[in-house]
Amino acid sequence: MxxxxxxxxxxxxxxxxxxxxxxxxxxxxxxxxxxxxxxxxxxxxxxxxxxxxxxxxxxxxxxxxxxxxxxxxxxxxxxxxxxxxxxxxxxxxxxxxxxxxxxxxxxxxxxxxxxxxxxxxxxxxxxxxxxxxxxxxxxxxxxxxxxxxxxxxxxxxxxxxxxxxxxxxxxxxxxxxxxxxxxxxxxxxxxxxxxxxxxxxxxxxxxxxxxxxxxxxxxxxxxxxxxxxxxxxxxxxxxxxxxxxxxxxxxxLFPIPAEASGSGGAEITKVSIHYDGESGTTDIAQGINAALDFHLLISGETMDTILNVYIMDQAQTPIICYPDVPHPLRRNANGSRAAMLRLPLGSLDLNAGHYSFVIGVAERNSNLCLKREQGLAPFQILAEVMQWGCIVRESSAEILAN
Amino acid sequence: MDPWHDLWANRELIWVLFTRDLKASFRGSLLGWVWLLLPPLSTTAIWIMLNRSHVVSFADPVVPYPLFVLTGTVIWTAFTRAALLPLQIFQASKPVFTKIKVSPAAFLAVGPLRSFFDGLIFLLLLIFLFPIFDHQPPLTVLLLPLAMIVAVALGTALAWALIPLAALYTDIQQAMPLLFSVFIYLAPVVYPLPESGWMRKIMMLNPLTSVIAAARDWSFKGGTIWWPELFAAFLLALLVCWLALFIMRLIMPHLVARMGM
CATH class of the missing domain: 3.40.50.300 (P-loop containing nucleotide triphosphate hydrolases)
Incomplete structure (x- = not known):
């Protein structure tokens, strides 16, 4: 010592x-x-x-x-x-x-x-x-x-x-x-x-x-x-x-503020991360595959909507984008359409740190924003070291020539 | 550690800071050295005019009035410079004091060095002015730097003693020039020491009086009777300087804490 x-x-x-x-x-x-x-x-x-x-x-x-x-x-x-x-x-x-x-x-x-x-x-x-x-x-x-x-x-x-x-x-x-x-x-x-x-x-x-x-x-x-x-x-x-x-x-020490905006023609609720048969996980080991569960309800007449999902880092910089997610919905008795959806996120090989989701729903033709919610389902990537880079990937090199 | 020892240990830093400020002040100015001579020359010019127009009367068959005022001003200027410079230096060095552990004494010591240096240049000018006014100074004129040292020591003592207060409040720096504009009449700078009366009593209490009187004796008469006073003034100044540095070191952390980030 x-x-x-x-x-x-x-x-x-x-x-x-x-x-x-x-x-x-x-x-x-x-x-x-x-x-x-x-x-x-x-x-x-x-x-x-x-x-x-x-x-x-x-x-x-x-x-x-x-x-x-x-x-x-x-x-x-x-x-x-x-x-x-x-x-x-x-x-x-x-x-x-x-x-x-x-x-x-x-x-x-x-x-x-x-x-x-x-x-x-x-x-x-x-x-x-x-x-x-x-x-x-x-x-x-x-x-x-x-x-x-x-x-x-x-x-x-x-x-x-x-x-x-x-x-x-x-x-x-x-x-x-x-x-x-x-x-x-x-x-x-x-x-x-x-x-x-x-x-x-x-x-x-x-x-x-x-x-x-x-x-x-x-x-x-x-x-x-x-x-x-x-x-x-x-x-x-x-x-x-x-x-x-x-x-x-x-x-x-810096909680991500949840914030919603948009015209209100859509509702996003019950957002949680699904991993290993469990929902609501907030601590995720680096590199595992997880999915995002959420309930989407579109109340207006709009038939053709576009759904975007982003993973944001602590500073609210978008790190991963899931653009134009197909979202089949069922019609309710009152005319609105809704469904509980599961979006596979792929491998979360993000650098150690805190992240959250942004989900946005817009009309495809007019691009009118029906709903944009940020700070959803905040989670944390656990790793021993914080690396330099947004994505951390394990790899090895092979010999090509001496 | 003894404050004198502290200064000695930091002699290299003091020298570097002294040359830094000296170089910078000349590089950044068009007229350079002229600025050292202008203030004392202008003061002198005013008093010569006042004397010519008989607003003030001064008659000395031996000493030409301009030289009389100049010898007074040379000492006075050295004193005021020495009293003001450390305050300015301290103010300018606050960013260093609040971030790096340095000896503030080293920074403050640049004040007397610089005022002595400026004073010497002024003295040289004075020596050149003597023949212009038909005055042949005695050999004792070579002792003038001695008077300069005592004047600088007195000014430095005043400044260093005020530094702790000036570090916290800006009042000191604002008050000093004002005080000096009054204080100059409590020393025989522009007129001779009165022979008697209350004014003489007040002036005799002023340690600077002996310095100016001695400087005049050395410039015009030869010997001086002011040695004991001169010596006492110098010792007093040294004592105050020592105490001031000692106090500074004790309370510096408190000052830094209040000077901000």
């Missing part, structure tokens, strides 16, 4: 919603700590307009491990990183850090837009605490990594936003050699080519460190992290030792 480099025990942090009060409390806290009165003594009491931005969070990270911090915006991820880097102090609990702390957090801190890229490397390097000769020694490496060509000797204000981020990242990743690495949403920088370069560099760096990784990108989280801490409103929602479980808990 590797040594513990980060030990966080029951930390809490208060923030204040009111600016004037916040500043005043800052002044009070400052004065108190000056006169040696422990701020801790009365710190568990919330003053007016204060709230716990972080409450009772604990975790340990060993060398070689990577803890993913995930949660909605405002869940307190960045606040925790700030406490870890020692920028702010917890109002409650205690943090122990062993070793040199480095972060890929504020890329390009201290850049002056009027100076050239090369000059700014020295500025940023000095702010990161590196001596000049070390920066000199690694300058070529930085230039190569940033790969912005002759712009290196142009003023930074002439850079595109991507270029300055590239330079900032290059400096940090080449110069910072920490024991504890803090990453805040910095991997999705630059174009695709640069992003891959960053991922590789960070991976190499991360192997030797204890890493705390903040991201909203679950692909990054599942490819980097060894465990996941899901935060919700400043509290630990789930501390998952399996990444898949953590990612799942994070995704569950």
């Amino acid at each position: 590797n040594e513990i480099l980060i030990n966080v025990q029951g930390i809490g942090k208060k923030f204040c919603r009111n600016l004037k009060k916040s500043l005043w409390y800052g002044l009070c806290d400052s004065t108190k700590s000056l006169f040696g009165r422990s701020v801790d003594a009365c710190s568990d009491i919330l003053r007016k307009d204060e709230f716990w931005a972080i409450e009772d969070v604990s975790f340990k990270v060993r060398r070689g491990e990577c803890l993913g911090l995930v949660g909605k915006n405002g869940a307190g991820k960045t606040t925790i990183l700030k406490m870890l880097s020692g920028l702010i102090l917890p109002d409650h609990g205690k943090i122990e850090m062993f070793g040199r702390v480095g972060g890929l957090i504020a890329l390009g801190a201290g850049f002056n837009p009027l100076l050239t890229g090369r000059e700014n490397v020295y500025v940023n390097g000095a702010i990161l605490g590196l001596p000049r000769r070390e920066i000199n020694a690694r300058m070529d490496e930085i230039v190569a990594f940033a790969d912005i060509g002759s712009f290196m000797d142009a003023p930074v204000q002439s850079y595109s936003s991507g270029m300055s981020v590239r330079l900032g990242f290059a400096i940090a990743v080449v110069l910072v050699k920490p024991d504890i690495l803090l990453l805040d949403e910095v991997l999705a920088v630059g174009d695709m080519g640069f992003m891959i370069k960053c991922l590789n560099a960070v991976r190499e760096l991360a192997n030797k460190c204890a890493v705390v990784f903040v991201s909203h990108n679950m692909q990054f989280v599942s490819s980097f992290c060894s465990e996941v801490l899901v935060l919700n409103k400043g509290k630990v929602h789930l501390h998952a030792l399996s990444v898949a479980e953590g990612v799942d808990a994070y995704l569950r």
Whole structure:
């Protein structure tokens, strides 16, 4: 077992919603700590307009491990990183850090837009605490990594936003050699080519460190992290030792809203997934065959209707489309037509995550929408790892030639 | 850790930041160095005009009035620059302070360096102006940088002591120029130290008085009787600076917490 480099025990942090009060409390806290009165003594009491931005969070990270911090915006991820880097102090609990702390957090801190890229490397390097000769020694490496060509000797204000981020990242990743690495949403920088370069560099760096990784990108989280801490409103929602479980808990924080629209000439009810003789399944193993059951009722005069079914991902992006599903219906006594239908979905070899159905019924000729319902029969694809890609397919390769 | 030691440990960073700001301020401007000389020259010009038109009267058979005002202004400008710059630097560096663990002292130290540097340029100009006004300064004129150092130290002490408050509230930065426009008359910048009266008493309480008086003695007379006061002012400034840095380090996390993301 590797040594513990980060030990966080029951930390809490208060923030204040009111600016004037916040500043005043800052002044009070400052004065108190000056006169040696422990701020801790009365710190568990919330003053007016204060709230716990972080409450009772604990975790340990060993060398070689990577803890993913995930949660909605405002869940307190960045606040925790700030406490870890020692920028702010917890109002409650205690943090122990062993070793040199480095972060890929504020890329390009201290850049002056009027100076050239090369000059700014020295500025940023000095702010990161590196001596000049070390920066000199690694300058070529930085230039190569940033790969912005002759712009290196142009003023930074002439850079595109991507270029300055590239330079900032290059400096940090080449110069910072920490024991504890803090990453805040910095991997999705630059174009695709640069992003891959960053991922590789960070991976190499991360192997030797204890890493705390903040991201909203679950692909990054599942490819980097060894465990996941899901935060919700400043509290630990789930501390998952399996990444898949953590990612799942994070995704569950965002329920898919059910919504219906259309002229109302059709009704879609009793929607459920049918699998292995059972209806109403919500957890589905990756790659199995399932079907969708639903009851369709068309009340109007319309004879010729078109039925479309879609599987949507968490972000409501259509992933699979079942266009123009044939739907034989029986006529009722009152003139409407209806039937319980079963639509075979085929192999659900979707990436791990949360999905739901959209069913739409329209008049074929006029394209008038009779009914469109979204957020139907939400389900979840279970898999050990979240892969890169919408569809995950097992396969093997055969030898064609040597 | 001792604040002085902290500054020494960060000497490389201080130098990098100092040269960064210096380079940037000249690259982004058409007139460059001229901006260093214009403010003190304009102040001087106003007082020369007031003197010529006898709105204020000043008669010294030995010292030409323009030089008298210039020696005062050179010290005064160094003082005010040193008192304002750290506040501006702190404000501009907030994005760094809230994201990276750095020594704020290193950033603040750029203030006195820069004001001393600007002051030296102004001093050089002064030396060139002496012969124009038919004045042959004594050798002690070479001691003027010493007065400059004390003036910068006093300004820095004032600024650093106010930083904790200025980090939270913008009032300080707004009030400073206003205060200085009044404060300038409580120091013998544009007129000599009165021989007696309550005004003299007030001015004697001002540590800057001794610095300006000494600078004038070195420019026009030779020796000065102000050594003890000069020395006391410098020690006071150092003490305040030390205390301010010490306090800064203690309360920095509280300030960062209130400065936002």
